[in-house]
Amino acid sequence: MRKLIIHLVIMLSFFCMNELQAAPSLEKQPLAQTIRAAISDLTEDNAAFTELKPAEHFHEFLDIQNPRVTMVMCSDSRVQVDNFSQGAENDIFVARNIGNQFVTTQGSIEYGVDVLNTPVLIFVGHSHCGAIKAAMGDISHIAPAIKKELQTLDVKSAKDDKQGVILNVHQQVGKALADFKGKMKEGKLAIIGAVYDFRNDYGYGNGQLIIVNLNGEKRPDAIRESHYFDGLNHVTVGVPATLGSPK
Ligand SMILES: [Zn+2]
Incomplete structure (x- = not known):
């Protein structure tokens, strides 16, 4: 019982x-x-x-898609591309799974990066992620197929789910870096780790998209200095150290 x-x-x-x-x-x-x-x-x-939408709206991409971004998002219904893009159609190639993971959707990610040649790959974690919270605890009693997708998360060292979400994003970026190292070094791909914070867990306000990793760089100051962010006014970078990765 x-x-x-x-x-x-x-x-x-x-x-x-x-x-x-x-x-x-x-x-x-x-x-x-x-x-x-x-x-x-x-x-x-x-x-x-x-x-x-008139028929002409679709003509541009009837036969081919030209996205600039491959996005890996958690499947959580509270997190949607519309929350940070007003033009995702034919621009964002999306792979979703519980915990915004690399390995559980690697084929889709490689299709976006290597076949569609998107120059941006972004992992979007989010506050209050059920997958992270579950993976931090005992998953032995969870149904096999769900457990299989949770076992690939490695967040037990996090002190709470806020830290676990960030830690997981860093890990997913790390896995992508290992796979796409050549493209990244040649400047053909930027790999970004971000968190969509609908709860305001990280203090920037509800609904904020926060960048926490760029090509493996986790230090906010160093990320901000990247030429990729030159002239951008609305870039939010980094979370308080106490809410970041465990040491
Ligand atoms: Zn989630």
């Missing part, structure tokens, strides 16, 4: 606060109604999109 309770607690915490917060409204309406409403939102939003 104790095992069952532990299992349920782990699963509930892993699947984030979203589901927990959504529970009251779900209870008020039959599940079929919820499903119908979700499908309706998708189809209605798509109808509105197609009404807004």
